[in-house]
Amino acid sequence: MLAFLLKQTLKNEVLDLDTRELLMHLSKLENGLDRYSFTELNTNEANRLKKSFESFKNGLEEKVFGMPTPEPVEVSLKNKKVKSKPLEDHSMIAKVSHEIRTPLNGIVGFIDLLKETELSPKQQELIKALDTASGNLTDIINELLEFSKLASGHETFENVPFNLKNLITEVAFLCETLITDSQVELSVHLDKNLPEQLLGDPSKLSQILLNLLGNAVKFVEKGKISLEAVLKSDQQNRVYVEFLVADTGIGIANDKLQRIFESYKQAEDDTQLKYGGSGLGLSIVKELVDRMDGLIAVKSALGAGSTFKVTLPFEKTKKQDIALPKRPGKSVPRSLKHAKILVFEDNVLNQQLMENRLKSWGCKPFITDNGLYGLQLLENHEFDLVLMDLRMPKMNGFQITECIRQNRHDHIRTVPIIALTADFSIADKEYCKRIGITDYILKPYNADELQRTMQELIAEREKQSEREISQINIGQASALINLNLLYEECMGEKDTLTELIQLFKKNMYEFIGNVRMHLTNNDSRGIGFAVHKIKSSLKMLEATTLAQICSKLTEASDAAAYEALEKYYKQFLNEYPKVEEAIDIELNKL
Amino acid sequence: MKPKNLLLAEDDPMLASLLKFRLEKEGYTVTLMPDGKAVKECLTTTLPDAIISDVMMPYFSGIELVDYLRNELNSKIPIILISTASNEENIINALKMGANDFLAKPISPTELLIRVNREIERQQIS
Numbered sequence: 095m096l097a098f099l100l101k102q103t104l105k106n107e108v109l110d111l112d113t114r115e116l117l118m119h120l121s122k123l124e125n126g127l128d129r130y131s132f133t134e135l136n137t138n139e140a141n142r143l144k145k146s147f148e149s150f151k152n153g154l155e156e157k158v159f160g161m162p163t164p165e166p167v168e169v170s171l172k173n174k175k176v177k178s179k180p181l182e183d184h185s186m187i188a189k190v191s192h193e194i195r196t197p198l199n200g201i202v203g204f205i206d207l208l209k210e211t212e213l214s215p216k217q218q219e220l221i222k223a224l225d226t227a228s229g230n231l232t233d234i235i236n237e238l239l240e241f242s243k244l245a246s247g248h249e250t251f252e253n254v255p256f257n258l259k260n261l262i263t264e265v266a267f268l269c270e271t272l273i274t275d276s277q278v279e280l281s282v283h284l285d286k287n288l289p290e291q292l293l294g295d296p297s298k299l300s301q302i303l304l305n306l307l308g309n310a311v312k313f314v315e316k317g318k319i320s321l322e323a324v325l326k327s328d329q330q331n332r333v334y335v336e337f338l339v340a341d342t343g344i345g346i347a348n349d350k351l352q353r354i355f356e357s358y359k360q361a362e363d364d365t366q367l368k369y370g371g372s373g374l375g376l377s378i379v380k381e382l383v384d385r386m387d388g389l390i391a392v393k394s395a396l397g398a399g400s401t402f403k404v405t406l407p408f409e410k411t412k413k414q415d416i417a418l419p420k421r422p423g424k425s426v427p428r429s430l431k432h433a434k435i436l437v438f439e440d441n442v443l444n445q446q447l448m449e450n451r452l453k454s455w456g457c458k459p460f461i462t463d464n465g466l467y468g469l470q471l472l473e474n475h476e477f478d479l480v481l482m483d484l485r486m487p488k489m490n491g492f493q494i495t496e497c498i499r500q501n502r503h504d505h506i507r508t509v510p511i512i513a514l515t516a517d518f519s520i521a522d523k524e525y526c527k528r529i530g531i532t533d534y535i536l537k538p539y540n541a542d543e544l545q546r547t548m549q550e551l552i553a554e555r556e557k558q559s560e561r562e563i564s565q566i567n568i569g570q571a572s573a574l575i576n577l578n579l580l581y582e583e584c585m586g587e588k589d590t591l592t593e594l595i596q597l598f599k600k601n602m603y604e605f606i607g608n609v610r611m612h613l614t615n616n617d618s619r620g621i622g623f624a625v626h627k628i629k630s631s632l633k634m635l636e637a638t639t640l641a642q643i644c645s646k647l648t649e650a651s652d653a654a655a656y657e658a659l660e661k662y663y664k665q666f667l668n669e670y671p672k673v674e675e676a677i678d679i680e681l682n683k684l
Numbered sequence: 685m686k687p688k689n690l691l692l693a694e695d696d697p698m699l700a701s702l703l704k705f706r707l708e709k710e711g712y713t714v715t716l717m718p719d720g721k722a723v724k725e726c727l728t729t730t731l732p733d734a735i736i737s738d739v740m741m742p743y744f745s746g747i748e749l750v751d752y753l754r755n756e757l758n759s760k761i762p763i764i765l766i767s768t769a770s771n772e773e774n775i776i777n778a779l780k781m782g783a784n785d786f787l788a789k790p791i792s793p794t795e796l797l798i799r800v801n802r803e804i805e806r807q808q809i810s
Contacts, residue, residue, distance in 0.1 A: 583702060583793050590705050597698040626740055626768070631698045633790040 119234070122227040123201075126220055139211065143204050150197035195235050199464055202228050206460075236442045237374040240301075244381040251385060255411045256296035258288060258335075260540050262323060264447060265300055267541075269307040269319070271450045277316040280307075287325045289333060293409035295386070296537060297441065302382050303337060304443055305375045306402050310341035317342030317399070331410050340401040346394040354392060355380040379404075430545065431456035433478040433552055438468050438494055439514070440486045448481065451541060465489025469497055472506050476657045478552050480511045482531070491515075492529060499530035503649050505658055510551040514539065574676040576636035581684060583634075588684060595677060598631050602670060609647075609663055613656070621659060622651040635677070639669050688733040688804055691726060693717040693749070694766065695741050699791075703736070706793040707800065720744025724752060731761055734803055736796070739767035739774060739786075747778050754782035762803035766791055 205225050213221060243249045266282045273280060303321065310319045319341045326334040346354060355376050383390045386406055394400035435452055439445050440463035452459035460475070462468045463486055471477075480498065484491035491513060501507045513526070513534040526534060532551060535544050577591070584590040605628050612620035625647050632641045643666045650658035690712045694700040704714045715732070717723045721743040723735065735753070739746035746765045753759050765778055765786040775786050785799050 580702070584705065585709065590702075594698050594701055594705075597701050601697055623740075623742070627696050629768075630696055630789050630791070634699070634702075 119227050119231040123224060123231070126224040126227060139204070139208055143201075143208070146197060146200040146204050150194070150201065195232070195239065198228065198232055198235065199462060200467060202232060203460075203462055203467060232442070237378065241374045241378050241381065244378060244385070249385070251298060252295040253293055253409070254296070255291050255293055256537070257290060257540070258292050258323070259284060259290060261296050261300060262303075262321070264541075265303045265307065266321060268304060268443065268447045268450065269311065269321070271446070272308060272311045273319075275315070278311065278314050279318050281318065281320045283320065283322045285322075285324045287328075288323060288335065289325075289410060291411045292333070292335075293411050294406075297444075298382050298386065299406070300443060302379050302404060302406075303339065305379045306337075306339040306404070309375055310339060310343060310400075313343035313400075314341045315343070326405060332407055333410060334405055334407050337404045337406070338401060339404075340399065342399040345396045345398050345400055346392070347396045351392060351394060355390070430548060430552065433457045433548070434475060435459045435479050435481060435548075436468060436471060436475075436477045437461040437481045437483075438465070438486060438491060439463060439481070439483040441483070444483070451544075455545060463487070465494045465497070468494065472498065472501070472509070473503075473653055474655070476505055476655060476661075477509055478555070479548055480509055482511050482513050484513050484515045495530045503653055503655075504646065505649075505655075508555070510555055512544075512547060512551065574637065574639060574673050575680060577677070577680045577684065579636065580634050591684070592681065595681060598635065598677075599674065601628055601631060602674075606667065606670070609666075613659060613663060616656065618651040618654040618656070618659065622648060625651065637673050640666065640673055643669060687711055687713045689713045689715070689730075690800070691715050691717060691723055691732040691735045691737075693720060693723045693735070693737040693741060693746070695719055695738060703793055703796060706797060710797055710801070712800070720746065720749050723749060727753070727757065731757075731759060733807070734762040734764065734800060736764045736766065736800065739765050739778070746783075747774055747781070750778050750781045750783045762807055764796070764799055764803065766796075 202225075205221060205228060209218075209221055209225070262282060262284060266280065269280055307319065307321060320338070322338040322340075324336045324338070326336045380390055383404055383406065388404060388406035390405075391403045392400060393403070430452075433456075435457045437445070437448050437452070437459055439448060439461060445461050445463075449459050449461055460468075460471055460477075462471070465486070465488060472480075482491040482495060486494075489497075495511055495513075498509065498511065499507060510532040511530065513531045514537055515534060526532075533547055535547060580594060581588075581591050584594065605624055608624045609621055612618070612624065625644050629641070629644060632644060643662050646662045647659065647666070650656075650662060688711075690707060692700060692703060692707070692714050694703065694716075695718060700716050704716055707714045715726070717726065720737070720741045723737065724744055735749070737746040737749055744752075746767070750763055750765070753761070753763060762784045763782075765775070765783050766789060767775055767786055768789050778786065784803050787796055787799065
C-alpha cells in the first residue's frame with residue numbers, strides 16, 4: 095500500500111533512483127512487518143509500532159498530496175520533458191525528507207525498545223531485518239536531506255574554533271566502528287606542524303571526512319584505508335590543510351572518474367545494487383568542499399584503489415579564544431556502567447558516534463532528535479543524565495531543557511543536562527544556570543572530558559538523593575518523628591496515644607504489604623491509593639522522612655514509573671524500622 | 685438529652701480512632717465505617733444525626749455519598765467531608781450537591797469538633 099502510493103505520486107525524474115531505493119526499503123519494512131507475529135507481542139508495543147507507521151504514512155500522504163507542485167500533475171505525467179526548477183525541487187525534497195525522517199526515527203526508536211523486550215529467536219531475526227531495513231532507509235533519507243539542503247543553499251556554515259586533533263580522533267573512532275571485517279586496517283597520520291586550534295565548521299569537516307572514509311570502508315573488502323592530514327601552506331592568518339583518504343579497494347575506471355562527483359551517479363549502475371547507498375555521498379562532499387572554498391580531487395585506477403584529496407582553508411585562532419575550561423582533575427573513576435543516558439541529537443553521524451561511545455562505557459543510551467518523543471521517554475524511564483544538542487529542528491535544546499525543568503516530577507526536573515554545542519556563548523556559567531543547563535561540553539568534544547563530566551554529575555546526583563533522605567536520619571529519634579502534636583490531641587491521655595500508635599504501626603504493615611502486592615501486579619493506581627491512606631497519619635506524627643518518600647511515591651504512581659516506585663518503596667522499607675524505633679523511644683519518654 | 689449519633693467514614697484507622705476518641709469525649713456516640721459502601725448499607729437501616737466522611741475512599745466516594753443522601757434518600761442530615769486540599773473541584777461539587785461543610789487534611793480534631801457542633805446546633809434550630 096505504501097509502496098503503491100509512493101510509486102504513483104513520487105514519480106519524478108530527479109528522484110527516480112532514490113525513489114526506487116526508498117520503495118525497496120519500504121517494501122522490506124512492510125514484509126518484515128507482515129511476517130511479524132503480533133500475537134506474541136505486548137499489545138502496548140504493537141500499538142506504538144502501528145501508530146508510528148500510521149503517522150509515517152499519513153505524513154507522507156500529506157506531503158505528497160498536499161504539496162504545491164510547480165505544474166499540474168496531469169501535465170507532468172503526459173509530458174515527459176517537464177523542466178524542473180532545481181531550487182524549488184531541492185527545498186521540496188528537503189521538506190519531504192525531513193517529514194519522513196521524523197516518524198522514521200520513531201520507528202527506529204520503537205524497534206530499539208522492542209529489542210529490549212523478551213523475544214523468541216524468530217522474532218529476534220525479524221526485528222533484525224526490520225532494524226537493518228529501517229536503518230538503510232534512514233541513511234538514504236538523511237543523505238537526500240543533506241544534499242538538498244546544500245544544493246538549495248539553505249545550509250549554513252559555522253565559523254567556530256575547534257580542535258583538529260580531537261576531530262580527527264573522533265572521525266577515526268567512528269570509522270573504526272564501521273569496519274566490521276578484521277581484514278581491513280585503518281591508519282591515521284597527522285602532520286605535526288598543524289595548528290592545534292582552527293576556525294571553521296567542524297561538523298562539516300567531519301562530514302566530508304566521514305563520507306570519504308565511509309566510501310572507502312564500503313569498497314575495501316581486504317586491505318588498508320588511510321587518513322592523513324597535512325599542513326599545505328601557512329599564511330598570515332590562514333592555513334590550508336590537505337586531507338588524504340586512500341584505500342586499496344576496487345578502484346574506479348578512468349572513464350567513470352569524470353562523473354564521480356555528479357549527483358545521483360555511481361560509477362556503475364550496478365554499484366548501487368552491490369554496495370547500497372543513494373550515490374549522493376560524493377556529491378555531498380563535493381558540494382561541501384565547494385562551499386568551503388576548497389578543492390577536491392581523486393586519483394584512481396580499476397583494482398588499484400583510490401585516493402581522494404581535499405584541500406580546505408581555515409582561519410587561525412588567536413590563542414586566547416580557546417580558553418577551554420579546565421576542570422579540577424577529580425579522578426574518581428566511578429563507572430558509568432548501566433547509566434541510562436538520553437541523547438537529543440539530530441545529526442546522524444553524531445548520533446552514531448555518541449551511541450558507540452556511550453555503549454563502550456557501558457551506558458544504556460537512548461537517542462532521538464524528536465523533542466516530544468524524548469520527553470515521553472523521560473516520563474517512562476528514569477534517566478541518569480541527558481545529553482543535549484542545542485541546535486535541533488522543531489523543538490531546540492533550549493526549549494526541551496525548559497520543558498524538563500518545568501516538569502512536575504522531581505526525578506525528571508532534576509536530571510542533569512549536559513549541553514553539547516559548538517557555540518561559545520554557552521561558556522557562561524551564569525547563563526547556563528539560568529536556562530537550566532547543568533554543564534556544557536564544546537563540540538567537537540574530547541571523549542575523556544565528556545566521560546569525566548558525566549561521571550561527576552551522575553555521582554553528585556546520587557549523593558544528593560542519598561543526602562536528601564538521610565539528612566534527617568543523622569539526628570536522634572526526635573528528629574524522625576514528633577509525638578507532641580498527637581499527644582495533645584489525645585488530651586494528654588497516654589493510653590489513647592498508645593492505642594493510636596498501635597493502629598499506626600498496623601497501618602504501616604498493611605501499607606508495606608499492599609504496596610508489595612501492587613508492585614507485583616503493576617498496579618500504580620493502587621499504590622497511589624495506599625499512599626493517600628497513610629498520609630495524614632504520617633503528618634500527624636511528623637514523620638518527615640517517610641512523608642518525603644511518600645510524596646515521591648505519589649509522583650511516581652501518577653507517572654506509572656515502576657522503576658521509581660520500586661526504588662522509593664525500598665527506601666521506605668529501609669526507613670520505616672528507624673521510625674518505629676524512634677516512636678517507641680519517644681513514647682517511653684512521655 | 686439523648687446523645688447524638690454520628691457516622692464516621694475514614695479509611696485511615698489511626699485518624700479514625702483519634703477522631704472517634706475526641707468526638708466521644710464531646711458526648712457523641714460514634715460508629716466507625718471502613719469505607720463508603722459500608723456507610724451506604726448502614727444508611728438503609730438507620731439515619732444518624734450527622735455524617736463525617738473522607739472524600740477519597742474505596743468503593744463509594746464521599747461525593748457519591750452526598751449524592752446518595754440528598755438525591756436518593758432525600759435526607760437533610762448534616763454531612764461534613766474531609767479531603768486533601770488539592771481536591772478543590774470535588775469540594776465545590778460536593779458543596780453544590782448539598783454537603784454542609786468540609787475540612788482539608790491534615791485536619792485538626794478540635795476544628796472538626798467545632799464544625800460538628802455547629803451543624804448539630806443548626807439542625808436543632810430548624
